[in-house]
Amino acid sequence: MTPFSRSWTALLAAVAGLPDEDFERPSGCKGWLVRDLVCHLVIDAQDVLITLVTPADTEPTADATTYWNLVGPPTGDPLDALIPRLAAAYGDPALLKFHLDDVGSAAARAAGLADPAARVSTQDKVLTAADYLSAYVLESTLRHLDLIAHLPSAPQPPTATLAVARAALEKIAGAAFPGELPDTDVLLLGTGRRTATAEERTALGGLAERIPFVLG
Template identity: 75%
Template structure:
């Protein structure tokens, strides 16, 4: 839960520091501008709030690893993916999007800090403990932090400990460790298809390269 708070706090701070004009820059999510990604993060914060107040009585069906599924790369035909840019544009000025994100994001952060990690909650037709749910989101926030700053070289990067935790979870999901020679940031970017590996990196990946990208859903 501490890692969730660290990753979320760092991501919220990174959004707050983005100049208005940079909201029109591309993000690391293909086809999305920075403003689109921030709008997606608003929805993510809402999902956290909803899940934390959706208790479950049955036994857990998944943990942080099982929460994520490996899916086919997006085709751009998902209605929600198409909706996000329209929602982001509707804010008009970046300050309104920033305000909404800070408002909902702060609430999600407080709710996570107050939650009992042993309590069971329901989301996506699965049951898991709050601790496992928030652990799963360390990967989500870390990847989207990297997406946010992909074309903003002066922006602050995610904390090292949260990148390490996100990498460890991604490797558990894949069932295979990424090469130890890869720094955590590069392991996440290459592993999820956000960056194309160099020839040297492909050689280090070996047969595992054929399984990339690992797209989470």
């Protein structure tokens, strides 16, 4: 549970510390401003809350690794187009910050109170609360990197959770990335958030032809 708490708390703190003008800057998500990404994080927080109070009475069908699916390029989720309109409706960034802090803090408390062995249901899968929250470390870490993609002075994700997220991506991919590549670069390159340089492609070897790993 600790990696989730660290990654999620760091993400909420990064948003809380943003000046209003940064909400109009681009994020690491194509076509989304920072305000759009923060609006999406409100929905992420709601998902965590909903999942943790959706018990399942069957055996787990997934774990922290198989929770994720490797999918093709995005095909245009209707929610992706709705998010910018929802974000714009807030108007004042302070309102968006308040909503994320309110719902996000509740999600953090719910995670802290959850029985790690409890079985929960989400996306037609059953897994333990511990596995669900472990899987979400990758999500929250990637979203943190998206948030600060064009904000060089914003705080980075915690070093420990970057390492956890990297290990999770390697398990999903079924392959280890070169040790000389920093965790942040592995996450950005491995999920297609930036293109590898010639030197990095050499280091990646056969993996260069397999990336990006698009998660769904």
